[in-house]
Amino acid sequence: MSETRTPVLKITDLGIDFGGLTAVNDLSLCVYDKEIYGLIGPNGAGKTTVFNMLTKVYQPSRGTIELCGQSTEKMNTIEVNKAGIARTFQNIRLFMNMSVLDNVKTGLHNDISYSVFESIFRLPRFGKQEKDADAKAMELLKIFGLEEKADLIAGNLPYGEQRRLEIARALATSPKLLLLDEPAAGMNPQETEDLMKTIRFVRDHFGIAILLIEHDMKLVMGICERITVLNFGMMLAEGTPDEIVNNPEVVKAYLGE
Amino acid sequence: MFSPKRRGRTVSLLIVILAYVILQAMIMSGNLSRLLISLLVPVCAYIVAALGLNLNVGFSGELNLGQAGFMSIGAFTSVILAGILNANGITGIPVLILCILAGAAMAAAVGWLISVPVLKLQGDYLAIVTLAFGQIIMSLINNLYCGIDSKGLHFAFVTNTIELAEGGKMLISGPMGATGVSTVSTFTAGFILVVLTLLIVYNLIDSRSGRAITAARDNRIAAESIGISISRTKTLAFVISSCLGGAAGALYALNYSSFVATKFDFNSSILLLVYVVLGGLGNMSGTIISTAVLVVLPEMLRFLQNYRMLIYAVVLIVIMLVSNNEFLKTKAEQLKKKLSANRKKGAAENV
Numbered sequence: 187m188s189e190t191r192t193p194v195l196k197i198t199d200l201g202i203d204f205g206g207l208t209a210v211n212d213l214s215l216c217v218y219d220k221e222i223y224g225l226i227g228p229n230g231a232g233k234t235t236v237f238n239m240l241t242k243v244y245q246p247s248r249g250t251i252e253l254c255g256q257s258t259e260k261m262n263t264i265e266v267n268k269a270g271i272a273r274t275f276q277n278i279r280l281f282m283n284m285s286v287l288d289n290v291k292t293g294l295h296n297d298i299s300y301s302v303f304e305s306i307f308r309l310p311r312f313g314k315q316e317k318d319a320d321a322k323a324m325e326l327l328k329i330f331g332l333e334e335k336a337d338l339i340a341g342n343l344p345y346g347e348q349r350r351l352e353i354a355r356a357l358a359t360s361p362k363l364l365l366l367d368e369p370a371a372g373m374n375p376q377e378t379e380d381l382m383k384t385i386r387f388v389r390d391h392f393g394i395a396i397l398l399i400e401h402d403m404k405l406v407m408g409i410c411e412r413i414t415v416l417n418f419g420m421m422l423a424e425g426t427p428d429e430i431v432n433n434p435e436v437v438k439a440y441l442g443e
Numbered sequence: 444m445f446s447p448k449r450r451g452r453t454v455s456l457l458i459v460i461l462a463y464v465i466l467q468a469m470i471m472s473g474n475l476s477r478l479l480i481s482l483l484v485p486v487c488a489y490i491v492a493a494l495g496l497n498l499n500v501g502f503s504g505e506l507n508l509g510q511a512g513f514m515s516i517g518a519f520t521s522v523i524l525a526g527i528l529n530a531n532g533i534t535g536i537p538v539l540i541l542c543i544l545a546g547a548a549m550a551a552a553v554g555w556l557i558s559v560p561v562l563k564l565q566g567d568y569l570a571i572v573t574l575a576f577g578q579i580i581m582s583l584i585n586n587l588y589c590g591i592d593s594k595g596l597h598f599a600f601v602t603n604t605i606e607l608a609e610g611g612k613m614l615i616s617g618p619m620g621a622t623g624v625s626t627v628s629t630f631t632a633g634f635i636l637v638v639l640t641l642l643i644v645y646n647l648i649d650s651r652s653g654r655a656i657t658a659a660r661d662n663r664i665a666a667e668s669i670g671i672s673i674s675r676t677k678t679l680a681f682v683i684s685s686c687l688g689g690a691a692g693a694l695y696a697l698n699y700s701s702f703v704a705t706k707f708d709f710n711s712s713i714l715l716l717v718y719v720v721l722g723g724l725g726n727m728s729g730t731i732i733s734t735a736v737l738v739v740l741p742e743m744l745r746f747l748q749n750y751r752m753l754i755y756a757v758v759l760i761v762i763m764l765v766s767n768n769e770f771l772k773t774k775a776e777q778l779k780k781k782l783s784a785n786r787k788k789g790a791a792e793n794v
């Protein structure tokens with residue numbers, strides 16, 4: 187089964203210390219091609235810190251990260267993105283003063299190749315590539331039901347739409363692995379339901395792997411193929427949704443009765 | 444689809460063109476005083492330098508205290524180049540065009556050299572470095588001697604050791620500044636440079652680089668997460684700002700038969716910053732208006748003699764208070780909303 191699939195992300199014995207505090211320790215996991223993988227655990231367990239290590243906002247203290255077999259040790263945040271990791275943020279980080287469309291087009295930065303000179307003098311390649319970028323960005327907005335809002339200022343969108351826009355912007359960088367930090371936070375049940383469908387669609391349509399952090403168990407159990415539970419920075423359990431809900435330790439530490 | 448942003452830009456271009464036409468008509472009919480006519484080219488030069496600076500300070504969000512230094516580089520580069528061209532029998536408009544290009548290129552090159560190491564660092568280091576840069580450039584040029592004769596260019600530093608051959612000419616004479624410049628700048632040339640600058644700035648803002656610059660300022664971490672290099676985009680904004688400062692300096696220089704290096708001192712850099720801040724960070728038409736008003740105003744106040752700078756300061760403070768007044772701002776917003784609502788209603792009735 188999963189053994190025949192190629193790993194997109196391979197984390198081995200990953201750990202980080204902040205001063206005397208060990209926020210994450212001995213974390214190992216493997217996300218396969220086209221897999222939706224869940225990372226769950228109580229508040230302060232170190233989930234977001236894992237994302238920050240993957241995207242090099244923090245440099246890990248120990249362990250290795252491999253993306254499609256390539257170590258990210260020497261990369262910075264920008265190089266990691268170019269190598270194929272894109273993310274969203276727990277506290278939304280949109281470009282709030284830009285239009286919805288421009289937020290996504292900013293994600294297409296490295297997809298556009300015209301020079302500064304060509305843009306200043308509006309040479310033909312500028313027009314062509316901007317048109318392509320508009321089309322690509324609109325296509326992404328359509329997936330998230332935001333095409334009608336393309337010209338609005340991002341900061342004026344309701345919370346749920348801001349979260350979806352952030353995913354669209356991340357996807358614009360054509361990642362191999364998408365990291366979603368609590369994508370359903372602040373959404374109502376209907377929006378969460380729609381988001382589950384959209385996440386599955388994104389996986390199928392773009393053929394990418396998705397690693398997500400989420401407290402909404404309905405979403406996690408509904409779309410993740412495998413899950414890792416983190417507690418106090420340590421791995422508590424790993425398995426399919428069925429295995430996780432029936433694991434007594436997980437129930438005791440996180441899920442409750 | 445015609446976005447309000449795009450409409451605002453078209454309007455500001457039209458206003459600049461209209462201002463040019465009106466001023467030209469006034470010159471032709473003799474309705475513009477000699478004083479104001481003499482200010483037209485410097486106003487254009489300061490507008491170009493301030494527009495560039497607004498890209499750096501307003502859009503990119505970095506403090507730059509040395510824009511006058513880049514004007515100085517552009518100015519003295521163009522003095523030397525104009526000397527060479529004149530010696531080779533080239534005069535008039537070609538000199539102006541080549542000098543503006545050379546001044547812009549030289550200022551951009553120097554801007555790139557000083558910003559690449561600095562903008563790799565986070566924090567307000569650029570302010571400190573540009574402050575020092577402005578002072579250093581001023582002292583260097585204030586001690587520079589340059590002359591031209593049949594053998595070519597001659598340079599000397601601190602003491603004038605240049606001995607020119609028969610028919611030679613000094614171009615830069617240390618503290619005496621540039622001398623014997625052939626004045627080729629015209630109001631029309633200045634106007635064209637302002638329009639070009641506006642187009643360059645607007646086109647840049649509406650492009651991949653402009654989005655990256657805004658993104659890097661709005662949210663550093665998010666910008667990096669989508670593969671945008673902060674130092675690169677900030678460097679780009681700074682280099683283009685320097686480049687426009689250089690072009691402005693060249694236009695300015697070729698308007699006077701002589702001028703000194705201390706014309707481009709720390710005060711001038713601060714004044715340029717004042718034009719940008721009062722015009723509005725990131726607001727290009729505001730920058731044009733504030734620059735024009737604030738360059739002309741102190742000259743108009745000359746009749747007040749000793750009280751001139753006092754009144755100037757008071758006017759500055761009043762403008763600052765008015766333009767940052769919450770009450771007036773909300774009133775203006777309401778008025779704008781009302782107007783656009785009326786327009787929509789009008790449009791609906793037309794259907």
Ligand SMILES: Nc1ncnc2c1ncn2[C@@H]1O[C@H](COP(=O)(O)OP(=O)(O)OP(=O)(O)O)[C@@H](O)[C@H]1O
Pocket residue numbers: 204207209227228229230231232233234235236276
């Ligand atoms: N830059 C930092 N400096 C010091 N401590 C940090 C830093 N970043 C995170 N931590 C600590 O690491 C621990 C894990 O934080 P993290 O944000 O990863 O938790 P989380 O699992 O995402 O929690 P939540 O579900 O609330 O988002 C916390 O104790 C936090 O205080």
Ligand SMILES: [Mg+2]
Pocket residue numbers: 233234235276
């Ligand atoms: Mg978190």
